[in-house]
Amino acid sequence: DPDALAAFVEALGDIPVLLDPALVKQRSQDFFWFSPVLKRQLNDMTAELVVCPRTRDEVTHTMAAAWRCGINVTPRGGGTGNHGQAVPLRGGAVLDLSRLDRIVWVRDGMMRVEAGAKLIDLDKILRERGWELRMFPSTKRTATIGGFVAGGSDGIGSITWGGLRDAGNVIAAQVVTAEAPPRVLELRGSETDLINHAYGTTGIVTELELPLAPAMQWRDIVVAFPDFMQAARFCLVLAACPGIDLKLVTTIDSTIVPSLEVLRELVAVGESLALLMVAPSGMTTLAELVSAHGGQIVLDADTLKSEITSGSVPLYEFTWNHTTLQMLTQDRTVTYLRSLFPAADPLALVERMRTLFGDELPMHLEFLRVGGALTCAGLQIVRFTTEDRLAEIISIHEQNGVSISNPHVYTIENGSGHKRLPVNQMGFKHEVDPLGILNPGKMRDFVPVRAPAENAE
Ligand code: FAD
Known part of the structure; x- marks a missing residue:
């Protein structure tokens, strides 16, 4: 009107x-x-x-x-x-x-910030005070903290801290309602579930209070392996090491590697990759693990330097859904899945899915903690043919016990990663x-x- x-x-x-x-x-x-x-x-x-x-x-x-x-x-x-x-x-x-991008305060391993602050700007300021974001999406250089909490789920850091919907990862949220007159609410603790991953349907988030992690000088590490399952097994062993500080553990299938600029030049044809962010204190043990698993470190760089140097790309921009983006720049017909393998023996099912789908679904794994348990999510590339086949691929995964957060729907209920929140967002709406x-x-x-x-x- x-x-x-x-x-x-x-x-x-x-x-x-x-x-x-x-x-x-x-x-x-x-x-x-x-x-x-x-x-x-x-x-x-x-x-x-x-x-x-x-x-x-x-x-x-x-x-x-x-x-x-x-x-x-x-x-x-x-x-x-x-x-x-x-x-x-x-x-x-x-x-x-x-434009709502101010930092309200940073203290005691916590921050309170306005929701429109960009993650990259926040991390820079936090780092000056000895802290960093516990987790961020691979879109750190463009996304906002409010958009991450309202629309995202997990990412770099989830290997240690779990996802945004794991208890304790959001402390408080200030929310403006759609009423006459609008109210300004302060949700604390589990009340923040009411706006977490609600796509902004339950209020405009204006401020967020989040816990932080101690700042680290992360190393971007690439390890090459002759075989995908060998790389995946190495990643699982590494991710389970309590003594190594990790921010990222990713496995990438050899068929994806030719689409990854820069990285593809570091490895031989047919090699699969582990992409890692490791604290300097973990490097000695990492080298031992790599050698025990038959891998070879082919890149060791400073994450922060790559993040701020023009023309260079931090390793995390090859992981999570950036792997799909990198593939899409070469082949506009591919798409992706978002799957979660059960924490009990996740790699057995990974192997089974690889056998079932072969090159129709080049495998890409992100290791993470879900409710404290170590497992891996697949952001498999899908060589798309028809919507019917896509539905069939999803259904075969579910029949085999692989949980799918369908990235091909726009509603909260069916969409990515929502299944874990028991709270009554509709009643609140x-x-x-x-x-x-x-x-x-x-x-x-x-x-x-x-x-x-x-x-x-
Ligand atoms: P937007 O896209 O702007 O918004 C997201 C949702 O939140 C929308 O529903 C919007 O209405 C709502 N919203 C935004 N701000 C507010 C607010 N202040 N109050 C209420 N509602 C609000 N996601 C991950 O979780 N992990 C990943 O690793 C990851 N990797 C990605 C890689 C690529 C290449 C791409 C394209 C996307 C990826 N994403 C990932 C998805 C997305 O980038 C992130 O979830 C990101 O945090 C969204 O932030 P944004 O500021 O862009 O939000």
């Missing part, structure tokens, strides 16, 4: 907005195109404008105006999600939170967003009390 939109823009006063359709479309998209299914479903979705608040008060003001005018609001951080989390399904406004104007369509079973348009004055 153009009148409602005009009234909304006027009510925003001097809060910056973007109205140029090309820019608005650009900020209405994320990395959903990794999935051919989501690409088909979401490609044409766009908001009508982007609102860029600079303070929490401006967020509250925006939410009050959105309620009055019946405008949908889809929050956005860095826009790096893979499941269309930040794509507005029903128009309205994209709420770009990237009824309280804090009764009209359903927050990222509508993403919480599959939510039915609003009345349509936002009926609310518009």
Whole structure:
């Protein structure tokens, strides 16, 4: 409704907005195109404008105006999600939170920060004070902390600290609701589950309090192995070593390696890789383990240096979903899966899946802790043929006891990694967003009390 939109823009006063359709479309998209299914479903979705608040008060003001005018609001951080989390399904406004980027405080191994702060900027400031982020996605150089908690799950650091939804990894969240007038809530401890991985459907997160890890001078290590399972077994043994500080343990199949720029030049054809981030204190034991498992260290570099030197790429940008991105730069037809192998003997099932699917699913493993137990997730590359075959591949995994977080759906319920949160996010949404104007369509079973348009004055 153009009148409602005009009234909304006027009510925003001097809060910056973007109205140029090309820019608005650009900020209405994320990395959903990794999935051919989501690409088909979401490609044409766009908001009508982007609102860029600079303070929490401006967020509250925006939410009050959105309620009055019946405008949908889809929050956005860095826009790096893979499941269309930040794509507005029903128009309205994209709420770009990237200007809320202040650090409130850092003390006692904790930080309180505004939600739009970029992870790379946070880590730099934390490091000056002797701390670092416990975990971050491989999109650290572009993603925000609010987007990670609201739309991400785990990543670099999860080998030690588990995922964002493991108890203790989020201490508190400040949330602005979609009510008249909007409330500012402080959720603490397990209450933060109400906004964790909720895609912004249960409130706009304006501040977060998170625990930190002691800063380390991480080494980027690449180890080459003649065989994939040999590399995977080495990774499992290494990951289980309590005496070695680790930030990343990844196994990459030899068929993926030709797509990994720089790395492919370090190894012989047919070799599989272990990509690691290891603390300097672990290097002696690492060298012994590598030799015992028949591997060879082919790269040893300083992670931080690669992160900040222009033209150079930190090793973590070859891992997690960056492996898929690297493959996609060479072959636009591939996509990926997100699977979790059971902690009891994960590699037996890895081997079985490799036998079943062969080169249709080049294997890529990320070792991590889930609820404290060491296991591995597969972010297998899928040589995509049809949506029916993709569904069949998922179903064969599930029949074999491999859990799938389907990266080809945009709703929270079916989507990536949601299965582990028992909390009643829908009940909370009824309280804090009764009209359903927050990222509508993403919480599959939510039915609003009345349509936002009926609310518009
Ligand atoms: P956005 O994409 O902007 O938003 C994510 C979701 O959160 C959206 O639903 C949005 O509406 C909501 N949101 C954003 N900010 C707020 C807020 N302040 N309040 C309420 N809701 C909000 N993810 C991982 O977990 N681990 C990985 O290792 C990983 N690797 C990736 C690799 C690649 C190449 C790509 C493309 C993606 C990867 N992702 C990964 C997904 C994504 O990059 C991360 O989850 C990232 O943390 C999202 O942050 P963002 O700021 O870009 O969030």
